[in-house]
Amino acid sequence: MHSGSVTACTSAGRHDNEPSQRQKFSEDEDEDRISNLPDFIIGHILTFLHTKNAIQTSLLSSRWRYMWTFITKLSFKDNELPVSFPREKIKTWFVNYISRVFLHLNSASIEDFSLEMNEEYDSYLINQWISSVSNKGVKRIHVWSFKACDLFFCPLFKCQSLEELVLDIMGGCSIKIPTFVSLSSLTVLDLVGITFTCYSSITSKELTLNFPVLREYKTRRCTWLDVKSLTLEAPILEEVSLSYNESHAEIMFCTSHLKEFHYNNDRSAETVVLDAHIASTKIRLSDFWDINVQESWIFVCKLLTVNAKCSKLCLEFNWWYLAGQEHYLAGIPEFGLLRDLELHYVTGEVLLRLLLKSPCLETLVCNRILDSYEEEPVNFATVPDCFLSTLKEVTFENITDNECELSFAKFVMENAQVLERISFSCSRKLHVLENFQKKLASVNCSSNIAIEEYCSYL
Template sequence: MNSMIATHNSDTAKMFPTEQTVVEKEDIISNLHESILGHILSFLSTLEAVHTIVLSKKWIDLWITITGLQFSDSFHCFGKKMQKEQFVCFVNKVLLHLANSSIQSFSLSLTCYQYDSTLVSSWISSIFERGVQKLHIQYADNVHFPSNSLFSCKSLRQLMLQMKCTLNVPISASLSNLQNLNISGIRLVSESTTYSKDLILNFPVLKVLEARGCEWLTKQSISIKAPLLETFCITIWNSLSNESHKSSIKVFAPCLKDFSYEGDLEQDVIVLNASSIRSASIVIVIDENTVEKLGLQVQKLLAQIREVEELKLLFYKVLMHANNIFTHLPAFGRLTHVQLNEVTCEALMNILHNSPILNTLILQNGLSELNKDVLTCASVPQCFVSSLKVFQFKGFNLHEHELLLAKLVMKNAAVLEQMTICAAFWLRYSDIDMEKVKEQILSFPKCSNFVMIKLVF
């Protein structure tokens, strides 16, 4: 190898560095400024950052310059998972060494052991005092969360809490620099004991708010004021809570574009200035014993998003027990794309008649039968005449009313371009002659001369 290196001319050696030339190069990485090295080390787990002390004498104290801490009790040390006592000792020592340092980001994932609630709370409290901008806590057990420290932290930009804890929210709370909020499993309670005022949460620069499986246990209505909010996602299951709180959640978000709701409609979610919403996802699961009295809540929720362009509307355990939910639909004047499941004939036709410029229709899990005569006697929706181009029918069960729907679409959709029918899984194991079914569907009269029909049986 060395003899070969010796034969290279100087120009070639410059273009293709050999082993010899690499050895002679200076250590560029180590010569970087400490602040840059600290920033680079912040992308590693804190355990890995500390281990860089073995590289050279110069690296012994470099890890102290890191601006981001990542702790996880699932990390392995020298090939073995750290014991609980080792992990606690490690976190305490790191926080002690960095007692006077500014921490921009802090991530704590506790998935392997149970910890003393006071200990975890002290770790979190110490980080709020360091000017933290990004905070991520993941822990499955209850923690006494330092609520006062949170709502007095002006530096916070991103907050993700996936944990069981109670947040004591002041009657008027504000996080002035928060841009992204993601919480799950949190119990939010009010510090106030009176009903006189709404609980107000001010987020002047917040753009994303995701709240999943949280309990909003306040005596007052909750007002979320977020003038720059673009994405709002809430999953709320009050029927699973031992406490009954019917206070409404009001969202003031004039720039909101994406709205997502999943729940049982036991608690009102009211989006004011909702005309800016362009994409919405609604997932509702209601017990059959309570569905009839909640029809009004469904209508109120749909009325808020009537200006959407794309809509995912998924109902479970609902439509078979309440066929009147869609009798008073708003007009979806801008709706071009809709995805539905467990929909009845009546509900489907009502939606189609209220969506005059619909371009794409996707049905999941077949079509529930209540009154197939609705399809045979139905007037043709406006979208069939002028706009419907894509129709996807998933979970096709070969029921008579489903064949009637396929026939209705093919006969009347004048500008239809793509029609896909996917058979239900169980049909693979049936004795039905699927070739005859295909022939039957393909024999239906077609209004559009350009439609491509795909049958996935």
């Protein structure tokens, strides 16, 4: 009895004064553990939200009132208000909004800064915002503007922490820079609508951009104003894209790892120089309208000469405007290491000349072989060396059933001694593929070839 009474009392005592395991678990579960984290950790968590949403967390409680001030990524868009708002009110709200954010910001560093503007703002304010994030060691800057604006050189091209710079200024933008610029951390440079001018008072201005870790360089509708030459020192640069630029300066790319070169312009490209040993690259040349045909072919030959040691080569050109000028290719070197060749919109004459210069070719992709403007059809009589020993796979894409395309297909099937696979494709027009197939039915293949046909409806 006594012991039973003691047991009962003890049990009752535990029930009244001590929570059960289930109660403890429930209380732990209800506890706001996130609010107890250090400020900088909460700030890091809020960084994954859009800036506007991060700021809204200040309404949660007094503890969260200033947590957003520790975010390290800033994103601002002036289209977040309803379109019914008057323009001037939108602009005033946007400027005040950004100013308040920078005023309260406590982050020691900034990772990303993104700015999207549909309205026109004072260039001084925009430069102030960029200067603020540059002083905090910003790594990535993206500025998009539908309207024109001017960006000062300082601090954009002095920020050594900068890894990615994207300036897409649809309305045009002027930036003044010195004759030498060096950014030690920049890996991506993507510019649209920028006009560069130089501080130098010398008439013949020679600019040097030293970007030791740059991997991607893209410019579209950009101008180097009154500049004689531009040298880009980027030893590990992999991709170059130049589109619709208006510069007449000689642009030299000093690199040894280039994988893709894309030139899209309506002017002569003779001034672009690649000073490099290139193992693998894509060269795309397109949209040459109303230009000096001879200069364009000279430029093509220069690019091919530079790439003489490449193993993979993709050539894309609007050959319609250069047909009849193929004799300029006579001076190109032999591609002794070329294994993979991809050609877009190529005439039969150009195709044959390139094959005769590629003795080790293994894979060939032809996307649209065009009839020459010459009265005489291309004579596929000389068999390239690669047909006898190395060419194993040929692909015809977007066939149109023209005479040159058909002649070359027969030439390949009859003379490629080690060919293993040949394929034909066309987009939407199944009857074109069927006609092409019928015309090839009587061809005697030189080896056991797997023939594939397919029509894409994408």
